[in-house]
Amino acid sequence: MNKRRPYVRPMDGWWRKNPYFVEYMIHEATALFVAAYAAVLLIGLLRLAQGEAAWTAWLATLQGGWAILFHLLALVAISYHTYTWFKIMPRTMPPVIVGGKKLAGWVITAGGLAAAAAASLALLALVWGMAR
Amino acid sequence: MAEQPKTIEIEVLRYHPEKDKTPHTQVFEVPFTDDMSVLQGVQYIKDYLDGSLSFRWSCRMAICGSCGMMINGIPSLSCQTFLRDYYPARVRVEALAHFPIERDLVIGMEGFIEKLESIQPYIIPKEPRTPAQGEYLQTPEQLAKYEQFSSCINCLLCYAACPQFGLNPGFIGPAATALLHRYNVDSRDGAQAERMELINSEEGVFNCTAVGYCSEVCPKHVDPANAVNQNKTNSAADYFLRFLSPKGGAK
């Protein structure tokens, strides 16, 4: 008779059992803010299509306390997304060979963060230039 | 002056299928010296305290890949994890996570063996040669492409670190993908298309959500997460470009 009776452990709450997984769940959760911010922009676009009065009203809504609080949280969350996105990049992208040697992981992360900083500054400069 | 003998508590998750319905913990007092690995602690228990304790081990030097365990919740090779790093606190030892427990610290690994077989972990030559034709030549650059991925010792720590494997045991998982990649990028191999079918399948790489912990715990720095994620790119390219390729790409 077969005495084997393998025991399969349950997975509930696995993400609470290791700090590495807690961090993973936090960076995955930044998606909620990315989605919410996209929804805010989509509403703005719809208001823009409805004419000047609607657009101005939408801009006024953004000045409300809850809107400011939301955008503060979204700024923190999406900035954290930026950081974690480039932090994992050495693992997610194919190796980059420079001069016959594999580029170190931290160089890829630093490069990504530098690109994000450059993109941010370019965007700000562009908006500033258009508004001037 | 004689030194006071020290002891350390080792808490072990026990499970004997013939009498236990569910696993339970048992604590052992083990004499402690600061050169003892966790494996030696567990061996002491089996030799002197409870001969019924079951666990796998062989080489004691981090190359056979048999003695993987959860040590304080972290997938580790017990032969290269030292009790002194926990002393005087208690150390908790458990069978590798996400695998069925066969008995005590022994896991069932049929699932993995099946995956390992399915990736055809051997070179399937592009052009078969006879010994008279001489050896297959390879440049250092061609070697560098796969060398890191050939260091896998099948210890399964990466599976114990992968929640996606825990949630879906059908997922081919980190080590098998790393080994698959090792053969697929070998310049002598010609079976990429066949292996890509596994990568592309519903059991394939897209179960991975880039947690990255598999690569953190790998004792051989294989970076299985990189193998999995490189193959997401390969698989996506194959998915979108297969209609353009004259041969129709992989099925």
Added chain:
Amino acid sequence: MKRPLKRSNAPIFWALFGAGGMLSALFGPMLVFITGLAIPLGLLLPADTLSYSRVLAFVQHWIGKGFVFAVIALFLWHAAHRIFHSLHDIGIHAGVGAKLLCYGLALVGTVIAGYTLLAIGF
């Protein structure tokens, strides 16, 4: 492994996830800062930066249209993919239902954004 193997159609969603992840990593924080904090609070940028005529002109240009569409649509697909996987992670294996809800909302948002941008004209 069970054969025959079924080909996963995840590459479509994964590619959109990746594109949206990259776009939001590069531009997300500054966009939130500009539209959500700097303009409403009158920091740094002139108060009329997002005036109706200026934004309308921006969105009527094909570059502006493309940028706004990419940001809204790809942010939505990125988030939908992550949220779908997170539901699986926390043990809600709703399968087709969760898939329809997550990706369906992203699709609806994409269609509305595309339609509105076209309706605004050139």
